[in-house]
Amino acid sequence: MTDGNDAQIAVVVKCWPRLSETFIAQEMAGLEARGLKLVIYSLRLPTDPAIHPVHARVKAPIVYLPEYLKNDPLRVLRAWWKARKLPGYRAARARFLHDLVRDRTPNRIRRFGQGLVLAAEMPAGIKRMYAHFIHTPASATRYAAIMRGLPWSASAHAKDIWTSQEWELRAKLADIDWLITCTQYALGRLKELVSDQTRLRLVYHGLDLANLPMPPAQRSRRDGSDPKDPVVILSVGRRVAKKGYDDLLAALAMLPKDINWRFEHIGAGVLGDSFEHMAEQLGIGDRCVWHGARPQAEVFAAYQRADIFVLASKTADDGDREGMPNVLQEAGYQRMAILSTRSAAIGEFITDGDNGLMADPAAPDQLAAGLEKLARDPDLRARFGMRANEVVRTRFSYEAGVDWIARSLALPAHADLTPQIEIPEARAAE
Known part of the structure; x- marks a missing residue:
């Protein structure tokens, strides 16, 4: 690992490393393999018990910004003094005060404080800043970039787009050099x-298959x-509302009694053990295995x-x-044979009846019908699995x-970004 003094790009992320964000680590490893010198700034300390192998391939130094300003006041004070x-400090402060009028929260103050530390501590050789997620990481990045007079870019994905205030998205998009997002949706x-849509680009994550x-x-x-060899149904995802695990458990409870099955889940999240309790209440707790976050x-x-992969996504209340x-x-x-829902951008990958099955969001009866169909028909599972593999390899270029x-x-x-290579685009959701 280097000390960061030869870095060209400051990459700002919410948390590093994080088990649920392999696409970010995959991208960082790919950028380093192409010769870019990075330094990673994380807004939070990691909490996951393990890391993925791809995290170990990333050699960039990691700097942890003060997650809460009150926990490191001397560092924040030294950063402010510097x-x-x-040259851009007054402009950044004016931008922050304008934002604070519309968002009078401790979080807004925290992002400006983190931006101060970013701007003060970045090595002199940094030429550009790059934020993963357009919400909180981009806020700190934006303030620091203005102070340092640097161009900045960002990626936007899901929650950061749909739960951010429109006024703030507009303000950031007006300042940004370019932005990538991972779905047509x-x-x-x-x-x-x-207004200038040429600065927006679709870049699917893809998989680093090698x-x-x-x-x-x-x-x-x-x-x-066979009761001794049940069909294994798997889901991998964070325990958050948009993943639809309440609907999936309800669907599992509807399956015909003559189907022998076991459900396995991998992932952690803010909803904690509520799903274990729900499974017990539905009378299916003995058929469910909860692994938590895993490498x-x-x-x-x-x-x-496993035999079937299911993701019952939907739009959360927020x-x-x-x-x-x-x-x-x-x-x-x-x-794998996949069952998912017609939620957000999932239809850009799964075509119902071609490389998987689709149900409406928040429709446990449809999920149950799909699970039963796939459980009883191994030939159909094999056909869907072969087509899903083909779609990954041909339509999504990492x-x-x-x-x-x-x-x-x-x-x-x-x-001008237009002379560069174009990204092969998968079809939009039907």
């Missing part, structure tokens, strides 16, 4: 908020008829032993919704996406 002498929303386990040569022939090797082992869940592509690459980001990060501010 940052106030920067999200791109359409962002285009409504900006560093993932090969799919199994054959899948099981389980059909739910990538164990996730892929679960893909390989507007939060999916981007392009990487777990769908991972399951597809592993030739290499082209990282190539575009690397070239764009290396360009000077406000450069």
Whole structure:
């Protein structure tokens, strides 16, 4: 690991490393492989018990900003003392005060304080700033970039788009050099908020297939008829409302009694053990296995032993919704039969009846029907799995996406992006 003094790009993330955001680590590793020198700034300390192998491949130094300003007041004070002498400090302070009028929260003050530390502590060789997520990481990045007079870019994905205030999205999009997003669905929303749409780009995450386990040569022939060898239904996702685990558990409870099944879940989140309690109340607790957050090797082992992958996504009450869940592509690459919902951008990957099955969001009866169909028919599962694998390999290019980001990060501010490579686009949701 270097000390960051030779870094060209300051990458700002919410938390590093984080098990649920492999797409960010995958991108960082790809950028380094293309010669970019990075330094990573994290707004939070990590809390996950393990890391994925891809995190270990990233050699950039990591700087943890003060998560709460009160916990490191001397560092914040030293940063202010230095940052106030920067040419862009007054403009950044004016921008912050304008934002504070509309958002009178401790979080707003915290982002400006983190921006002070960012601007004061960045190595002199930094040429550009790049924020992963357009909400809180972009707020700190924006203030620091103004202070330092640097161009900044960002990625936008799901919650950061759909739960941010429109006025703030418009303000950031007006300042930004360029922005990438991972679905046509999200791109359409962002285009409504900006006049210069040439600065917006669709870049699907894709998968770095060279560093993932090969799919199994054959899948099981389980059909739910053997109590000693039940069909294994798997879901991987955070325990948050938009993942629809309440609907999925309700669907599992509706399955016919003659189907023998086991449900496994991987992931952690703010809803804690509420789903275990719900499973017990529904009378299916003894058929459900809750693994919590697990490293990538164990996730892929679960893909390989399971028969059906299900993600029951929906729009949460606060507007939060999916981007392009990487777990769908991972399951597809592993030739799993997939059942998901017509929520947000999922239809950009799954076509009902072609490479998986789709249900309406918040429709447990439809999920139950799909689960029963896949559980009873191993031939159908095999066909869907082969097609899902083909779609991952042919429509979602990880290499082209990282190539575009690397070239764009290396360009000077406000450069014309159009002569660069174009990203192969998967079809939009039907």
